Amino acid sequence: MAQEWRRTEGTTSADGSASVVESSTEPMTDASDSPLDDARPVRKKPRLHDFAAGERGRGPGIPTPLSNNPKAGQWTSERMSHNMIADYKRFLMTDGEGIRCSLYVSGCPFHCEQCYNASIWDFQAGHPYNEKLEAQIMDDLAQSFVQGITFLGGEPLLNTGVLLPLARKIRARFGHDKDIWCWTGYTWEELMRDGESADKMELLREIDILVDGRYLKDQHDSLLQFRGSRNQRIIDVPASLERGEVVIWSKLHDQERFIPEIYGHERAAGEGDAS
Structure with a gap:
């Protein structure tokens, strides 16, 4: 026997419009039909859309059925961003070349399947960007061993209200002694389309390295x-x-073999023996 689980919540659709779902329903297995006493709602996969259907030359792998695919100018920071920050991490070596500081903005409408940061797709997740955080970022970047800053998310190019002023302040203080990396779900070709919002290009001009694509x-x-x-x-x-x-x-230097596999072969050959 199945029953319905009802909830009321605010949502943000893939096109950026806000809405309220007053009585959305999801199927849930009744406890009498399940060996589990605490049966959970079955989550449905989000519906993904190609909003620019028929458009060609959008970059490698695009269009894809594994994410939302926007039209030029469809998604804008002005309409979607709440200037929220999901996280800030200091002195990392995983988010680009050298030792870096990483700023994670909130909100992403691409919704790539198996995204490792799906918890911050919501543009209202996290906490507001503020002067205290900005001062911390600038102080951290002033350290001689820090190579630069990385913008991630979420979608940085839909959070230009935070990142464009910050990038300009970094350039004003450090010039190009500190580099700026950025991850985006957009492809380069999508960003170059006629009709894309101007703020994306303004931020792009402040960036040194862009990792593009869903x-x-x-x-x-x-x-x-x-x-x-x-x-x-x-x-x-x-x-x-x-x-x-x-x-x-x-x-650019991709690995040719998985590192644990390399070490395994070396051990099997007797190399690196501690004896």
């Missing part, structure tokens, strides 16, 4: 440097803007 689970590859799937690229932004085409980061 995470596509069917192209997952653990050997990639700073990426999760093979469609994604590490792009030299100034060089690409100058040439009018994608220029890949000159220091």
Whole structure:
């Protein structure tokens, strides 16, 4: 016997519009039909849409059925962002070259399947950006061993209200002594489309390295440097803007073999024996 689980909640749709679901229903198995006493609602996979159906040349792997695919200018920071921060992490070596500070903004409408940061798709997640956090970021970047800052999320290019002023302050204080990396679900080709919001290009011009494209689970590859799937690229932004085409980061170096596998072969061959 099945029953319905009802709830009332606020939502943000993939096109950025806010709505209230007054009586959405999800199927839930009744406890009498299940060996589990605490049966949980069955979560449905989100419906994904190609809002630019028929458009060609949108970059590697796009369009994809594994995420939402926007039209040019469909999603904007002005309409969607709440200037919220999900997290700030200091002195990492995982989010780009060298020792870095990483700022995670809230909100992403791409909704890539198996996204590792799905908990911050909501543009209202986290806490508001504030002057205290900004002062901490600037102090951390002033450390001589810090190479730069990385913008992640969430979707940074839909949080330009926070990131564009911050990027300009970083340039004003540090010039290009500190570099700026950014991860985005947009492809380079999508960002170059006519009709895309101007603030995205303004932020792009402050960025040194862009890791572009959705995470596509069917192209997952653990050997990639700073990426999760093979469609994604590490792009030299100034060089690409100058040439009018994608220029890949000159220091790109993907692994050829999985490191634990390499160590396993060495141990089997007797190399690195502690005796």
